Amino acid sequence: MKHEYCVQTDILETVVASAPVELRHAALLAALATRTEFRSPAYVTSRDSYGAHPARVFDAAGALVADNYRDWIRSEIDARNGDVAAVWEHYKDEGYLLSEIQPVLHFFVHDRGGAQDNFTQFRIFTETEAISRNLFTSAAWRQPERPNDLLVYHNYLGEPIDPRPLGSARYRLYDAIDMPSFLRLADACTAEERRVAAARRFKFTDLQTGESGSESYGEMYPAFDKYPHKSRRFFDDWCESSAGASGERICRRWVFEPQDSEGHQSDQTQPRHLYFIPQWGHNRKVAAVEKTRNMDDYALFGRLNKFDERIGVPFSWYFYGLHGDLVKSGSIERILAAAENGLIVLPEHDYRVLKRWQDQPYGF
Structure with missing residues (x-):
């Protein structure tokens, strides 16, 4: 989902995707500086804490079966009226293989100077893809039972194999956040949250006198905002x-x-x-x-x-x-x-x- 605080340009996505991946991201920074409005981008930091996620499906000979694992497995489940065990039974001995994408997230910034929030932050993934596991395990005790066993959790995928890299690493733009826009929208959202919270009323009863009444959250905690x-x-x-x-x-x-x-x-x-x-x-x-x-x-x-x-x-x-x-x-x-x-x-x-x-x- 593209949010209103994000810079939304197809050109930016194309420029990021076209840059060759380098250790210090020099080519990416040069491409942003020369081909977009962000003339002074700088690298900040990276996070490599993301797990690999399923990508493409291949047969035992390595021929491509499907470009998107989740779309393919969903269609296979639907074709069998939701019978996940039937999907597993059909493919468990076929030797199908799965590629996975390993992402690393990089943060870049275009600082326009002046106010401390006057910048755009880029979150850009480096993605490497490799055929890395058998599609299904043949162990009966790991037979999937629910669609999410295959769609979400991947606990029922096959065993890892020696990775076979597919192409070179590539960049993918995740988002570009305009921080002034983000903070203005956060201000507005918070104002509405606080308005709703202040108006919320709570009933109470005095256990000694038996008298009842109500008081709003704003009346109970006048300094909460x-x-x-x-x-x-x-x-x-x-x-x-x-x-x-x-x-x-x-x-x-x-x-x-x-x-x-x-x-x-x-x-x-x-x-x-x-x-x-x-x-x-x-x-x-x-x-x-x-x-x-x-x-x-x-x-x-x-x-x-x-x-x-x-x-x-x-x-x-x-x-x-x-x-x-x-x-x-x-x-x-x-x-x-x-x-x-x-x-x-x-x-x-x-x-x-x-x-x-x-x-x-x-x-x-």
């Missing part, structure tokens, strides 16, 4: 802290995975929920700030400053604390308390960011 949604706050905190004051661009240090409920909600009467999950952009291994429970606050602050030095951005530890994997959110609480007790000294703008977080914590 005091701050912007967490995606906007992440940018605001960067801009107002030492991280932004240092001149570092957020889009070169973090990448963003949109989470959009549109098209996925079972109850379509509910407001759309839109936000992102930030992921760090460093490409080297960075040790987590661990075993802090027995440290005093001054030692913890020293560890966090060392962490910032490794990252290369002041006050980075706070943003990693919002993420929670390399720096625990408890460190935010301890550093704020230490600053208020006079044990450490923080820049005033960083202190204000921490105080806002304490007033209404958020994270990802």
Whole structure:
């Protein structure tokens, strides 16, 4: 599904697909710069945590049977009136083979400068395809029973074989997210969510007097919408802290995975929920700030400053604390308390960011 915050051009998809895959993506970056409006694209980071997914079907001799495994298996199930076991019985001894595509996701950015959110983020897959397994296992105890056994989970596919590569690696554009558009839409979605939440009423009964009444969520928690949604706050905190004051661009240090409920909600009467999950952009291994429970606050602050030095951005530890994997959110609480007790000294703008977080914590 193409969303309104995505750049939607067929030319962009074609340019990405036509570039030869290289280790440092030089040809891809050059193609984007010369053939699209994005004149200064830059590589940020990659994620290789995606599993392989089924691609094409071949017979035992290696001849192509179907270009799309899922379409083919769905038609085979339909032809047998949904009898999945009959499909398995028909093909289990035929020696059919399956190719799989192994994706690696790369993040690129075109930074237009100015406001920290003034950029377009590209998510582009490198895909390599190889004939990598038998289509079905012949083991009777693994006979599939439901369509999803073959359509979704693939638990009933055959055993892996020595991979036989099919062609060279290729690029595929996943999306191009215009961050100002994304945040404006997230603002609007959040405003509607909060309007609906504030109006929701709750009935109550006083167990001592027996009196009943009702109160809206907005009346019960009048400050629940005091701050912007967490995606906007992440940018605001960067801009107002030492991280932004240092001149570092957020889009070169973090990448963003949109989470959009549109098209996925079972109850379509509910407001759309839109936000992102930030992921760090460093490409080297960075040790987590661990075993802090027995440290005093001054030692913890020293560890966090060392962490910032490794990252290369002041006050980075706070943003990693919002993420929670390399720096625990408890460190935010301890550093704020230490600053208020006079044990450490923080820049005033960083202190204000921490105080806002304490007033209404958020994270990802």
